[in-house]
Amino acid sequence: MSASFLRGLRDGLPFLLVIVPFALLFGVVGTEAGLNIAQVMGFSILVVAGASQFAALQLMIENASTVMVLVTALVVNLRMAMYSAALVPHLGDAPLWQRACIAYFNVDQTYALSQARFEDDPGLALPRKVAYFFGTAAPVCPAWYAITYVGAILGGAIPPEYGLDFAVPITFLALIAPALKTLAHVLAALTSVALALVFAGLPSGLGLILAALAAMAVGARVELWQERRAA
């Protein structure tokens, strides 16, 4: 195993502190909501994206239409197109099969670590960059699958009076607060809240999509204003 791979692995380990509780929660909440273990695992292995898995689950609990579940969860994942583009200058020359594997493991944590490492050391040779990337995935992704499974097994054993219906909203709120980095993020979030409440009467998911599109536009617009002001 190469030094780059091991370094990635070491850098990825601290993320287990976040991955383990979230995977556990997804497994528990997924089975409580009525998914069987194979389906819960299907989400964690095929989608590998916590926030969108929780978003899909929440809309499924609300019995939203299949299309709404898919559109909402995919909008949550759109940011990963940005990750994909950002990795091209560093990993774009790797063989296609490697890029295909990198794409599968291109999650928040592996992206953030790799991008930071590659920018610190732009001269790093391509195979070492690839090894580093896979190193970061080595603790993060298997833990996501394995702990989801533990959660799914436990889920069946936890009685409903523990208020787990509220675990998903709490999870989302916990993710939102640290993401409010700039005024543009704050105003986008407020737009999303206000319009989602206004559109609450629309079919499940539709109001949310409209609110999200407007909120993205607000965030982009505020960012542009601030840039012009600063210029």
Add this chain to the structure above:
Amino acid sequence: MSYSDAEIWLIIAALGIGTYLIRFSFLGLIGNRELPPWVLRHLRYTPVAVLPGMVAPLALWPQATGGETDPARLLAALATFAVGLWTKNVIAAVAGGIATLYAAQYLLG
């Protein structure tokens, strides 16, 4: 939840494929082309555009109480958010929210 097994697997498979294609997009297909700045500007806000809108109705009108505003859940939501803002730590925020939920449910009966 009222989906057939086939519908659930359809959702899982389509979401898996769609998410994979998003991740593969530039690395695999589009290559070394820059994203236009206006696209980047919108993509940056996708998480904060979707998640708050999803939470707000759930916090105000929880399904567990049939849509009645529930003080315990509302307090838990506010506590989660406050701890998250204060510590910037996702796990601390979840722990604070769940502790507040149980404490409020116990105290408010």
